[in-house]
Amino acid sequence: MGRSKLEKFSAIAERENVIQDGDELYGQLSGKWKSEFFENNNPIILEVGCGRGEYTVGMARLHQDKNYIGTDIKGARIWKGSSMAVEEELDNVAFLRIFIEQIEEHFAVHEVDEIWITFPDPRPKDRDIKRRLTSPRFLDMYSRIVKPGGIVHLKTDNQGLYDYTLEVLQERNAENLIYTSNLYNSDLQEHTMGIYTTYEKRYLADGIPIKYLQFRVN
Template identity: 50%
Template sequence: MGSKNKLKRFTENETFKNVIQPKREEILAGNIDLKGNWKRHFGNNKPLVLELGCGKGEYTLGLAKQHPEKNFIGVDIKGARFWRGAKTALEANLENVAFLRTQIELIDLLFDESEVSEIWITFPDPQKKYKRTKHRLTNKAFLDKYARILRPGGLVHLKTDSGFMHGYTLGLLHGLGYEIIYANHDVYKNEGSPPSVTGIKTFYEIQYLEEGKPITYIQFRIS
């Protein structure tokens, strides 16, 4: 994507009512009015669901269409990517969708305790190298952050094409004693996966399937 295209998308994002872009210094200073009050943005008190690392927002949109009884926020630092999802949501009049531009390690500074109902982590970078462990979105430090903002009994979903990420997360969850509700190493070949897993396919997921890569899924509780 050219720099002019990116600049155009950044400019458009600033005009979109469904895009929230707090500055890092504001987050660190605790100057986030929506923290603990995200229902004000949506105008209702529906359960709040996050997709972390939402990319172009395809999964966030898919979930929002499947579940109009919930509100969804796609979270990513790359605004030029989720521009497409935000624009599509506005064009489709999807009122239960928003996009938040921030780094995921700041997530517990943007949502209050027990404010979030569910978290989706879809096709994250597995960060295979040991020195990159701290960047894996299911490492203990991140799980602790999620636990702080999730309501009691809140769900976390991990959907990935990485067998490494799937195995790493399962092992960590077992070691920490967290409740694993459902785990599947090939959701399209085994029955029983929720419609929210098999009923939504992103652009890259379709490519993975064409290459014969199995798609894995874990649903678990950490709070």
């Protein structure tokens, strides 16, 4: 493990905006994020697989009347987003270091208002279907922690993941399903708030269209 990663791990261990295994609050915030962590009653927006946290922080900049939580297992990635939030003095941002499979251990039923999934690993191999963040397994998890009618969003560069997700949602009769295979050549851009991740900019520079869909949790 390189020195840089060790330094990042050490830094996030001291950050108040990062919750991870070993912290006093780890595993203690289910149903209490508003009262015990953010100390307000604002809506909770969750980004699963947040990576560097660029989307989480970007949304928090635009909407300081909402609480944003980015989840990922990679501490070195979370370090970037948590650093940006600290530098910009954003107190409506938190990062939770967990495997996504653990998500129901950390959020109560209907505690979350909205979910974002931005550029997840597409898991293209058939043996990894259950690991796709839009598989029925994960959609069921989201439906339990998101309030009734809450919105879930997906942004991806991957055509296979987009097609798979759309098929799954149509089979499930997802409500208010809207989608496009070319976000920046559609009238759905307003839903993504003009936020671009580093990888997204690279995809666009390479001429890869960005796919987007959203639906309401049944």
